[in-house]
Amino acid sequence: xxxxxxxxxxxxxxxxxxxxxxxxxxxxxxxxxxxxxxxxxxxxxxxxxxxxxxxxxxxxxxxxxxxxxxxxxxxxxxxxxxxxxxxxxxxxxxxxxxxxxxxxxxxxxxxxxxxxxxxxxxxxxxxxxxxxxxxxxxxxxxxxxxxxxxxxxxxxxxxxxxxxxxxxxxxxxxxxxxxxxxxxxx
Numbered sequence: 001x002x003x004x005x006x007x008x009x010x011x012x013x014x015x016x017x018x019x020x021x022x023x024x025x026x027x028x029x030x031x032x033x034x035x036x037x038x039x040x041x042x043x044x045x046x047x048x049x050x051x052x053x054x055x056x057x058x059x060x061x062x063x064x065x066x067x068x069x070x071x072x073x074x075x076x077x078x079x080x081x082x083x084x085x086x087x088x089x090x091x092x093x094x095x096x097x098x099x100x101x102x103x104x105x106x107x108x109x110x111x112x113x114x115x116x117x118x119x120x121x122x123x124x125x126x127x128x129x130x131x132x133x134x135x136x137x138x139x140x141x142x143x144x145x146x147x148x149x150x151x152x153x154x155x156x157x158x159x160x161x162x163x164x165x166x167x168x169x170x171x172x173x174x175x176x177x178x179x180x181x182x183x184x185x186x
Contacts, residue, residue, distance in 0.1 A: 061086070063100035063141045065157060070168055070177035072106075078122035079107040080177055084141055100141040104148065107134055 063084055070080040082102050089099045109120045110130040120126050139148035144157040146169060155171040158164035168179040 061098075061100070062143060062157075065159075066100075066102060066141050066146060066169070068182065069180045071180060072175065072177050074119045074175045075108060076121040076123070078109070079105070081105045102139040102141050102146060102148075103136065104139060104153070105134070105136045107132055109133070 063086070066082050067084045068082060070082070072078055072080045082104055084100050084102050086098050087101055088096050091097045107122055109122055109126045109132055112133065112135070120130065122132065137148055137150070137153070139146055139153060141147075145155070146157070147154045152173065153171070155169045158166055158168055158170045158176070160167050164170075166176060166178050169177040171177070
């Protein structure tokens with residue numbers, strides 16, 4: 001309990017203009033006498049080098065930002081979803097390495113392989129005329145690049161933080177998939 005109190009007091013001092021000495025003088029005698037050197041102990045207990053506080057959470061690998069749902073500019077209202085899973089593989093030197101496998105799922109209208117850059121929406125009219133189909137294929141993500149190995153689905157992740165005008169994927173053929181916000185994001 002005393003350690004928790006010291007940590008709380010130290011956090012309060014850091015968040016305000018109080019010094020440890022001033023705060024110590026404001027404490028009830030029962031607490032201040034129990035730990036007369038709170039101004040020395042609190043900063044030490046808060047020191048990351050002493051590992052009394054948990055280390056900061058590590059950021060997710062950049063490959064994971066591909067996970068999500070997207071709006072496809074060439075296929076409005078069609079479903080576009082990517083799931084990324086880190087897995088282990090063996091490289092050319094027989095070393096274990098982490099690779100990122102992507103599963104692409106979605107819907108399109110018309111038969112598979114009807115041509116390059118078909119611009120059909122998944123709207124009621126197109127679905128009646130051409131039919132709706134589902135698709136799924138695998139790809140690999142490395143850093144900010146994605147490649148399904150089919151010569152078509154190759155692209156780079158675009159990020160507003162990096163100066164791009166949108167968040168999503170810029171495909172080699174010029175198409176863009178705009179990432180939709182996650183439901184659980186504020």
